[in-house]
Amino acid sequence: MDTIPPAGRVIILLGSPGVGKGTQGIRLSRTMGWAHVSTGDLLRAALKAGTALGLEARRFMEAGELVPDDVIVDLVREHLAAMPSGRGVVLDGFPRTVPQAEALGAVLAEEGRRVDRVVLLEAGEEVLVKRISGRRSSPGGRVYNVHFDPPRRAGYCDDTGEALIHRADDQPETVRKRLAVYHEATAPLVGYYDAGGVLVRVDGEGDIARVQAALLEAVGVAHGSTVASD
Ligand code: AMP
Secondary structure (H helix, E strand, C coil): CCCCCCCCCEEEEECCCCCCHHHHHHHHHHHHCCEEEEHHHHHHHHHHHCCHHHHHHHHHHHHCCCCCHHHHHHHHHHHHHCCCCCCCEEEECCCCCHHHHHHHHHHHHHCCCCCCEEEEEECCHHHHHHHHHCEEECCCCCEEECCCECCCCCCECCCCCCECECCHHHCHHHHHHHHHHHHHHHCHHHHHHHHCCCEEEEECCCCHHHHHHHHHHHCCCCCCCCCCCC
16 A cells, blocks of 8 residues: 555544544544544534534434434534645544545545545454443543553543543443444445555554554554654
8 A cells, every 4th residue: 555645644543432543543643743533522522512513413422323424524524624635634433424434535525635544443342342431531632541541640630630521422331332333334434445445454452552553554654754742
């Protein structure tokens, strides 16, 4: 697979809930100076701000179901339009269905861009469940895990001292629903992007640094690139 050209790269992080898309997406984008676009984070921010979008999305999120494609596609389109097209972007949690992937392709094509690489992060079900059940995040979006990456003081963010949040949709019943939705609606994207020749698989079971190194390699920037410090 060719090395991706430097400007305006579009990388998709694909994988089951709990596989580490958020943690790795933030790290990859910081390391490379790219934008990190997490539709889950955008929806949670809309919910917190009490916008019409947030209110519409709420019931789907709380049930562990997907927010309708048209709502999500509009959200991402607006977000991408507001950022310079020369800037690389890491998409985390989007697309999650084949129609979303098709819409993304069309939005990018309008700007002469395309999806450069799709990284499928993979981990076994046992690891996923442990990661999700241990996940805690700060209001500012820093993600911890009580098993693998705990804060220095239990329950509080190292950076801001704010109390950490246990997401409502990280509770066991909703997690099971989210995993089922992933297998049904999102897993077909593996075949979709594989057929397009842009899919790379990365083992997501190792520790954070090891997965990060594999991810950098998978997006073709491990060697010889100018990398900002993390
Ligand atoms: P995440 O933080 O990526 O796990 O997303 C949390 C929840 O937001 C999901 O369970 C969905 O309800 C909703 N969501 C996030 N991204 C999408 C998307 N691309 N399509 C539909 N729903 C989404």
